[in-house]
Amino acid sequence: MRYGHRITHIAAKSEFLLSDVLRIGIAGLGTVGGGVIRLLSEQEDLLTQRCGRALAVTAISARDRNKPRDFDMPDATWYDDAVALAQADNVDVVVELIGGEDGPARATVETALGCGKHVVTANKALLAVHGGALAELAEKVDRTLCYEAAVCGGIPVIKAMREGLAANRFERIYGILNGTCNYILTKMEEDGAEFAAVLAEAQQLGYAEADPSFDIGGIDAAHKLTLLASLAYGCQVQFGDVFIEGIEDLTASDIRFARELGYRIKLLGLARRTDTGIERRVHPCLVPLRTPIAEVNGVTNAVVAVGNYAGQTMFVGPGAGAEPTASSVIADIVDIARGLAMPPFATPYSKLEEAAARPMDLWQGAYYVRLTVLDQPGSMAGITAVMAEHSVSIDSIIQRGRAPGAAVPVVMLTHKTEEASMTRVLREITALEPVTERPRVIRIERF
Numbered sequence: 001m002r003y004g005h006r007i008t009h010i011a012a013k014s015e016f017l018l019s020d021v022l023r024i025g026i027a028g029l030g031t032v033g034g035g036v037i038r039l040l041s042e043q044e045d046l047l048t049q050r051c052g053r054a055l056a057v058t059a060i061s062a063r064d065r066n067k068p069r070d071f072d073m074p075d076a077t078w079y080d081d082a083v084a085l086a087q088a089d090n091v092d093v094v095v096e097l098i099g100g101e102d103g104p105a106r107a108t109v110e111t112a113l114g115c116g117k118h119v120v121t122a123n124k125a126l127l128a129v130h131g132g133a134l135a136e137l138a139e140k141v142d143r144t145l146c147y148e149a150a151v152c153g154g155i156p157v158i159k160a161m162r163e164g165l166a167a168n169r170f171e172r173i174y175g176i177l178n179g180t181c182n183y184i185l186t187k188m189e190e191d192g193a194e195f196a197a198v199l200a201e202a203q204q205l206g207y208a209e210a211d212p213s214f215d216i217g218g219i220d221a222a223h224k225l226t227l228l229a230s231l232a233y234g235c236q237v238q239f240g241d242v243f244i245e246g247i248e249d250l251t252a253s254d255i256r257f258a259r260e261l262g263y264r265i266k267l268l269g270l271a272r273r274t275d276t277g278i279e280r281r282v283h284p285c286l287v288p289l290r291t292p293i294a295e296v297n298g299v300t301n302a303v304v305a306v307g308n309y310a311g312q313t314m315f316v317g318p319g320a321g322a323e324p325t326a327s328s329v330i331a332d333i334v335d336i337a338r339g340l341a342m343p344p345f346a347t348p349y350s351k352l353e354e355a356a357a358r359p360m361d362l363w364q365g366a367y368y369v370r371l372t373v374l375d376q377p378g379s380m381a382g383i384t385a386v387m388a389e390h391s392v393s394i395d396s397i398i399q400r401g402r403a404p405g406a407a408v409p410v411v412m413l414t415h416k417t418e419e420a421s422m423t424r425v426l427r428e429i430t431a432l433e434p435v436t437e438r439p440r441v442i443r444i445e446r447f
């Protein structure tokens, strides 16, 4: 596919295109689909002006035709089967808002591209797993595959990385990629509450799904990181290579200790090119208080890109919700209406590199370690001996109060060390008799 060649083509044919209507088929009429339909209707004049042509919803599909919806249904053909919508003659662009990495979402997108239609999707799970094959298919049939809404909802970070920062090599990219986790961590800090209580409250408020495992387990953030890493480093879409830890094991005491030590805990997604492969990881991190990323609280998302010419840029905004996500979906539709085409992952598919994943064992940094240790003579001597044996040195330590014979928390920050050494230390410390619980370990990121 030849990209970026259509602007002059459009200028030459503007008379024709002004009278042309871009026909949109929307598969999925839930939170995002409803938002898209409302936005298209409420901002119709603005969009027609900006696109130089009208946008019209000509086909719609969802699971249940009779379900009450909180928006006016457009005057469009209804399809019970989203794949049939993807084949319909009266559709130029298929907008997939069903969700899920396989099933009807994948079938709809594959069929749409196969039928020569452009595709817009908000589906990070689908793209993180099948994005490479779908990008290849889109290029083969000379159609676009756009997914601005798939990463950080309303933040236009895909366009920023693919277009605005196209001249840069990226030293690193990192961010708060999941609003549910950030909300939970913020509330745990504000209220001093435990994870389970805050999660239940988040579910009641609609900030967390009934099945929250993808969010709290770090999978959703890893889907988004997979896409960002591919854009930034020209590597294939390799979800399986992301190292993932979620926030389920964090406690209110970890958050309190971190703060006391001058840090805040955030679930970050981080990617970096190294001599030993592309590092892609999602896990809780201690980040220094008063750094910009530490100040991003609640459901808000943020992405920081460090480019070799632009320097550090940071994008902050709503990572989900009907309106912000619809804004990003429509931005992709506007590009298509304007005739703009871009390789989905910034580099043409055939040029994407199959990059090795950097083994996590090679990661180097400082660690927060919380141990539960019997308060008895010699307990700490055994622990520090293990650490010394593996050359892991202690930067600071909190050991407060006395409770002879009872278990007490001991919190340490280490100096920079290698993950492989830390793994060995933890294995040996866990086996020590005075250590009564599995140690809690959180990596420290200093930006």
Ligand SMILES: NC(=O)c1ccc[n+]([C@@H]2O[C@H](COP(=O)([O-])OP(=O)(O)OC[C@H]3O[C@@H](n4cnc5c(N)ncnc54)[C@H](OP(=O)(O)O)[C@@H]3O)[C@@H](O)[C@H]2O)c1
Residues within 6 Å of the ligand: 027, 028, 029, 030, 031, 032, 033, 061, 062, 063, 064, 065, 067, 080, 081, 082, 096, 097, 098, 099, 100, 104, 122, 123, 124, 125, 149, 150, 153, 319, 320, 321, 322, 325
């Ligand atoms: N929600 C957000 O804030 C947000 C933000 C960024 C990205 N996304 C992504 O956007 C996508 C949609 O999310 P959502 O929150 O809008 O989901 P949702 O509210 O659950 O809506 C899903 C829609 O898909 C329809 N559907 C399910 N199975 C179908 C099938 N076999 N054929 C046709 N339609 C089918 C459902 O139909 P019924 O309505 O009839 O049940 C529903 O309208 C997902 O990929 C999600 O990851 C969401």
